[in-house]
Amino acid sequence: MPEGHTLHRIARDLTAAFAGTHPVVTSPQGRFAESAALLSGRRFDHAESWGKHLFAEFEGDLWLSVHLGLIGTFTIDESAYVGEVPVVGQVRLRLRTDDHVADLRGPMVCELVTPDRVEAITATLGPDPLRPDADPDRALTRIQRSRKPIAELLMDQSVVAGVGNVYRSEVLFRNRVRPLRPGQQLTSRSWRAVWDDLVRLLPLGVATSRIVTIEDQVEDVELRLAAGEDVTQDWRESYVYKRAGEPCLRCGSRIRTQVVAGRNLFWCGNCQRRG
Incomplete structure (x- = not known):
């Protein structure tokens, strides 16, 4: 299972790649299709992590909540393709702009949540040594x-x-x-x-x-x-x-x-x- 530093690195890289953009959000696998449609075209504000949980904020108080579990991966690549980008494996979620493509595969959790739900999840977690507010x-x-x-x-x-x-x-x-x-x-x-x-x-x-x-x-x-x-x-x-x-x-x-x-x-x- 990925440890906390991996999620912080993913959050950092997602923010660097997508903050301020309006990515196309899809679910090639189909299991996140309805929520992906709600996120697609909305401004990506930032991503952050707390322990092994990853959260990404989109405009309109919509949050993407991800837990990679044992086998999940979230890759962020510079797009080297013109037109469609090939889908490799079971991609639950894809974020795409003209410059970057991010693919989420095999997560234990991938859901669209409210700010209250984010607070409820983080309230169950202990302090994260990588967060400046940790006690x-x-x-x-x-x-x-x-x-x-x-x-x-x-x-x-x-x-x-x-x-x-x-x-x-x-x-x-x-x-x-x-x-x-x-x-x-x-x-x-x-x-x-x-x-x-x-x-x-x-x-x-x-x-x-x-x-x-x-x-x-x-x-x-x-x-x-x-x-x-x-x-x-x-x-x-x-x-x-x-x-x-x-x-x-x-x-x-x-x-x-x-x-x-x-x-x-x-x-x-x-x-x-x-x-």
Whole structure:
């Protein structure tokens, strides 16, 4: 499932491509045809995301609400075609201007909603580390009232919005937090360290479209972005994610794995003892 940085990147790119335009909106697949007809020709104002939810505002107080789920994709391309643009796959929604084509495929949610519905959805979500209005203390309150392990709480979108399986495994390792520690036993200091790390790492995911967590790589990306350089390297190494049974990069102990919140969690039992 795409993590929060992916949705923020899509929202950023949709806004850059379509803000202020009046795109033709269609549903080649047909499942969104009626709503697409209502949106077609209306001014596209902006797109934003909250966690794993994407919202796009059109004139007339109409909002497009999208959740990609496990397999959804939303691609934005510069149009290189004259006339009709070929439809590849099951395209639920298409936005098109003379300059760009955006295709939504395989979403879990694609619906036309009112501003009240947008508010109702976001009211169910925890703070998003990528949003400037995020309040980490809201999440801490929920965490310290719960007996569930912190690794499960990080995947609960009502506690923290946008964190998925890769970031939860990696950020808990980076801050040496024992992932199975009950939330009510997590110290405020440990939570703030985890939150601040998410605030640091997630924007790098938006900028590079990659999850970067190895510290020397993180520092390299930060320097290159600050210098205005293009960052195109494909990082694949992680501290613990998908490294079960392999030696820990810090201490050499074997990386452990266990299903937590329906996904495989990875951690080092020797390094991760804090909380």
